Amino acid sequence: MGTGDREQAYARARQEAERLTASGIRGIALTWVDNAGVTRAKSVPTARLPHAARRGVGMSPVFDVFLVDDSMTTSRHVGGPDGDLRLIPDLDRLIPLAAQPGWAWAPVDRYDQRGRAHPVCQRLFARRMAERARERGLSVRMGFETEWVVTTGDPDQDPPRYPSAGPAYGMARVADLADYLADLLGALEAQHTEVLQLHPEYSPGQFEVSLAPTDPVGAADLAVLVRETIRACSGRAGLNPMFGPVVDPGGVGNGAHVHVSLWQGDRNLCRDGDGPHGMTATAEAFLAGVLRELPALLAIGAPSPASYLRLEPSRWAGAYQCWGLENREAAVRFIAGAPDDPGAANAEIKSFDPAANPYLVAGAVIAAGLGGMDSGLSLPPPVAGDPAVEGRERRLPTSPLTALEHFEDSTVLREALGDPLFESIAAVRRAEAALFEKSSPQEIAVATRRRY
Numbered sequence: 001m002g003t004g005d006r007e008q009a010y011a012r013a014r015q016e017a018e019r020l021t022a023s024g025i026r027g028i029a030l031t032w033v034d035n036a037g038v039t040r041a042k043s044v045p046t047a048r049l050p051h052a053a054r055r056g057v058g059m060s061p062v063f064d065v066f067l068v069d070d071s072m073t074t075s076r077h078v079g080g081p082d083g084d085l086r087l088i089p090d091l092d093r094l095i096p097l098a099a100q101p102g103w104a105w106a107p108v109d110r111y112d113q114r115g116r117a118h119p120v121c122q123r124l125f126a127r128r129m130a131e132r133a134r135e136r137g138l139s140v141r142m143g144f145e146t147e148w149v150v151t152t153g154d155p156d157q158d159p160p161r162y163p164s165a166g167p168a169y170g171m172a173r174v175a176d177l178a179d180y181l182a183d184l185l186g187a188l189e190a191q192h193t194e195v196l197q198l199h200p201e202y203s204p205g206q207f208e209v210s211l212a213p214t215d216p217v218g219a220a221d222l223a224v225l226v227r228e229t230i231r232a233c234s235g236r237a238g239l240n241p242m243f244g245p246v247v248d249p250g251g252v253g254n255g256a257h258v259h260v261s262l263w264q265g266d267r268n269l270c271r272d273g274d275g276p277h278g279m280t281a282t283a284e285a286f287l288a289g290v291l292r293e294l295p296a297l298l299a300i301g302a303p304s305p306a307s308y309l310r311l312e313p314s315r316w317a318g319a320y321q322c323w324g325l326e327n328r329e330a331a332v333r334f335i336a337g338a339p340d341d342p343g344a345a346n347a348e349i350k351s352f353d354p355a356a357n358p359y360l361v362a363g364a365v366i367a368a369g370l371g372g373m374d375s376g377l378s379l380p381p382p383v384a385g386d387p388a389v390e391g392r393e394r395r396l397p398t399s400p401l402t403a404l405e406h407f408e409d410s411t412v413l414r415e416a417l418g419d420p421l422f423e424s425i426a427a428v429r430r431a432e433a434a435l436f437e438k439s440s441p442q443e444i445a446v447a448t449r450r451r452y
Contacts, residue, residue: 006054006115012091013053020046026102028094030057030087031224032110033122035428036068037303037355037452039224042087046104049089056086056111064120064424067432068304068355068451075427077420078120085110085118093221098190099183099232107221119420123217126363129416130216133366136373138282139263140366141346143196143213144223144358147254148230149205149247149449150177155240158446160247162205163239173200173207180237181207187229193222202252202316213259213346216366220358223256227354227452244449245306245353249441253310255317256354258301258361259335261346262286262369270334270345276379277325277336278345287323287347288379289372289412290365291332294321294351297368298397299407299429300360301352305400305436306448310353313388313395318350320387321394323379329386331396351396354452360425367416400433 020028028049031041042057061083065073074080089106097103110121117124133140151160166172174181181198188195194212201208209230211222227243234241246253262269262283273280279287290297302311313319318331325334331351337344352361387393397403404426407413414422436444 009088009091010050010054013050016091016094017046017049020049020096020104023096024102025096025104028052028089028104028106029097030089030106030108031228032087032108033224033357033359034063034066035122035357035360035425036066036432037357038066038068039228040066052087052089053091056088057108059085059087059110061085061118061120065427067428067435068448069435071435073427073431075424078424085112093218095191095225097229097232098187099229099236105225105228107224119418120424122357122359122363122421123220125417125421126217126220126359129363129366129370132370136370137264138269140216140369141213141261141263142216142219142362142365143211143259144219145208145210145255145257145259146223146226146230146243146354147201147206147208147256148354149203149242149254150207150234150239151205151242152239155450156446158442160205164205166200168202169200177237180233180239183236184209184230184233187233188226191225191229193226203247204251206252206254213261216362217359219258220362223358240450242449243354243452244445245302245304245310245355246445247449249309249445252315253317254354255310255350256352256356256358257348257350258352258365259346259348260290260365260369261343268342268345270347271337271342276382277334279334282373284379285373285375285377286369287332287334287372288377289370289375290347290349290368291321291323291379292372292377293368293410293412294331295397295403295406296410296413297364298351298403299400299425300364301349301356302403303357303400303429303432304353304355304448305433305439306444307353307355308397308399309441309445311351311396311398314386316350319396320383321396322383322387323347324383327383327385329388330383334382355448363416364413367412371412400429404429404433
């Protein structure tokens with residue numbers, strides 16, 4: 001950031017601080033998400049917001065090699081106690097937290113003391129990839145789904161206690177937790193978050209909220225904000241929210257699917273074309289690039305050893321490297337949409353889960369898609385039915401180390417991420433695999449289900 005940018009940010013932050021103080025806001029949570037998928041935070045009194053906008057808030061670079069259990073590893077570019085970064089709040093995203101009175105929230109970008117972009121800042125990576133698409137005259141729209149499980153009583157109790165015995169997708173669950181869900185919807189509405197759906201899911205105590213699509217960085221910001229809103233509303237209701245990939249390793253886990261569409265101006269390139277199910281050639285090549293890189297993308301979108309307890313066949317988790325029209329077992333589910341709804345056509349990537357850093361997901365999906373365009377890829381034939389039954393499709397990696405091998409072989413992702421970020425991600429994946437190497441599935445699930 002240049003001196004002029006800092007002074008403009010300072011002046012604007014003074015106005016924001018005065019407005020927030022007048023409305024009773026006393027503190028501002030500043031968040032980033034690390035390579036382990038954990039949302040970390042520092043906070044400042046509202047009166048300090050102008051200083052934070054001008055000078056940033058200090059943090060150590062070592063957070064980029066934190067593991068899910070708060071231990072640390074090292075990489076060639078990151079590690080140890082040395083160095084200092086500055087957390088710069090994005091004032092465009094600053095918003096009061098409806099479920100946490102007296103508090104506001106803003107995501108941060110990370111810079112060094114001289115104002116240079118930190119090469120391991122995941123949010124700046126997502127922004128950089130979105131800009132690459134814009135340089136080609138394209139814009140990417142994304143929307144994240146968030147799945148979580150709520151329990152009652154002791155959050156560490158095993159097996160957990162669930163607040164409703166209602167059936168999967170059952171209205172009984174909505175009725176049993178009507179006040180909680182209404183509180184959540186009200187908080188999201190107050191935070192100007194457009195919810196498409198909120199409904200009970202398959203597993204006991206499980207729910208899902210889907211958001212309207214927006215720009216990639218904004219979509220990742222909302223994924224963070226929504227999760228923290230769920231956490232706050234759950235606490236007010238006496239519930240324990242669990243966002244881990246699995247709560248019970250024998251059951252269906254939590255997904256964090258991402259919906260993606262490609263646009264050129266006001267035209268949705270996922271429809272009205274000559275390609276499969278109406279895709280344009282550009283959208284087909286983009287999605288073919290995502291499909292090609294999926295084994296490597298799992299190191300970002302399904303990063304935890306717990307992720308591979310979820311990524312099982314015949315559970316709608318996307319365990320096979322294939323795509324299909326409205327096929328919920330395919331890793332990439334294409335949605336053509338109604339003929340009179342031009343904005344509805346998109347692709348859903350189903351293999352990802354809540355252990356993923358949403359900024360890394362957003363940036364890496366764009367990088368993979370642009371790589372497909374550069375290679376002039378086309379999609380293979382779509383898959384109908386359950387690929388596990390058909391037995392002809394390629395299974396995606398079944399362990400974090402296998403996914404890491406694909407990741408480290410991906411020239412597309414290494415070039416997009418840059419060596420400092422790429423290698424810090426690889427270091428965290430390798431260290432977490434070692435951390436849980438001797439753990440049982442149950443031990444992995446218990447250790448991770450409340451960490452994200």
